[in-house]
Amino acid sequence: MPPVIRxxxxxxxxNLGLTRTSLPSVVSQWAKQALRGGNAADRKYHWALKDVSFELERGQSLALVGPNGAGKSTILKLLAKITNPTSGKVEVQGQLSALIELGAGFHPDLTGRENIFLNGTILGLTYRDIQKRYDEIVAFSEIEEFIDTPVKRYSSGMTVRLGFAVASCIEPDILLVDEVLAVGDASFRQKCIERIKTLLNNGTSLIFVSHDMGLVRSVCERAIYIEHGQVQNTGTSGEIIDIYNQVLDRRRIEKMSRGDDSADDVEGGVEVTKVEVLDVNGNPVREIYGDEPLEVRVKYTAYKDLGKSNAIVLIYRSDGLPCANMRSYLDGYPMTIERGEGGYSVKLDPLQLFGGTYYAITWIMNADDSDGIAYGASEWFEVRNRVPGREAHIAVYEPRRTWMQRQPITANHAGALAKDRGNDA
Structure with missing residues (x-):
């Protein structure tokens, strides 16, 4: 079977000097340049992609990994035929659905209902096909109450919900997803992950762009590391994530060696480089029992001395429910952040969470614990139950406890107690 993408x-x-791309605008700007005496050699160009090649088979998932400006979104726009390549060839076989930019394909003055039909028509569906899928789209988006409200009044999260619902519920041959899931809440992101996995199992091919390496690892088998418009490495998602993290670590070291001026490049002067969830042996957790110890370990790089600081660590369930909130400020644990690489951790012994899917986040806070300076998040981990009845939908956690029982005082007990008191006298 031929690849669905080549x-x-x-x-x-x-062309960096070309502000508009309509024919009259192009002619006008070229004319102005000619009158100023400029020539083709004076034009400034930016190569967003250079000689990029890859293929994608039916049912495969591919992540594009790299920094901002690497060319990832350009690849998606070429696949979606939003723009054309300067050279080379792009082949796409099958129906393609793209979720590339927030609100793309929606008209702000139309209602959510009207935009479902508009977007479905753009994607090549007939009115009858859209009607068949309409209830599923609205149910998945969870915005039924606002479906007859103009989209311009939607929050960014509501727009993402509707956009992903339309893009995924039509069951395309190829699905393109770019960063927009970062806008949604944790429960909806998990719902999207499950939906993507279902589509992959049914034969849909996926190209996924995200800076969230946990998401990349969850949904993609393969990955491409791209930077400066060129492919740097290809491999499994795990291999590419490790390579990319090593590159980021080297750049942090280089930034540190440049001196205090590098602090200006990072908001707050510090960044969280890793949030790990570890077991009692210090190994990364994918699955753990609720009665076992767990450690959330945070690594950071500070590009200047921050002095007195604080930290927050929260654990969220996959439906977005905050299940644990730990603050160094409230626990009376003083922290000081100095320039360089450092870390902090909090141990839960035992974990005590009921079975379910969770992830941890952290904030490095300022001296009075009033403002967040740097943020980081862990990958998802699964909590298992040793016995039935401790599922996430029943409760959140299982506290340490001691049971006691007081027996009722019967007539016989009362007589015996009185006799004992008489003997004591």
Whole structure:
């Protein structure tokens, strides 16, 4: 079976001086340049992609990993035919659905209901096909109450919900997803992950762009590390995530070696580089029992001395429910952050959470614990039950406890107690 996507030696160049791309605008700007005496050699170009090649088979998932400006979104726009390559060839076989930009394909003055039909029509569905899927789309988006409200009044989270619902519920041959899931809440992200996995099992192919390496690892088998418009490495998602993290670590070290000026590049002067969830032996947790110890360990790089600081660690359930809130400030644990690499951790012994899917986040806080400076999140982990009846939908956690029982005082007990008191006298 031929690949559903073939990217063959594709390059994409943008003219940095070209502010508009309609024919009259292009002619006008070229004319102005000619009158100023400029020539083609004076033009500034940016190569968003250079000689990029890859293929994607039916039912496969591929992540594009790299920093901002690497060319990831350009690849998606070429696949979606939003723009054309400067050179090379792009082949797409099958129906393609793209969730590339927040609100893309929606008209702000139309209601959610009207935009479902508009977006479905753009994606090539007939009115009858959209009607068949309408209830499923609305149910998945969870915004039924606002479906007849103009989209311009939607929050960014509501727009993402509706956009993903339309893009995924039509069951496309190819699904493109770019960063927009970062806008949704934790429960909806988990719902989207499950939906993507279902589509993959049914034969949909996926190209996924995200800076959340936990999401990448969850939904993608393979990955490409791209930077400066060129492919740096290809491999399994785990291999590419490790390579990319090593690159980021080297750059942090280089930034540190440049001196205090590097602090200006990072808001707050500190960044969280890793949030790990570990077992009693210090190994990363994928699954753990609720009666076992667990440690949330945070690593950070500070580009300047921050002095007195605080930290928050929270554990969230997959439906977005906050299940644990630990603050160094309230626990009377003083922290000081100095320039360099450092870390902190909090141990829960035992964990005590009921079975379910969870993740941890952290905030580095300022001296009076009033403002967050840097944020980080762990990958998802699963809590298992040793006995039935401790599922996440029943309760949140199981506290340590001691049971006691007082027996009622019967007539016989009362007589015996009185006799004992008489003997004591």
């Amino acid at each position: 990217f063959m030696n594709v390059s994409k160049r943008y």
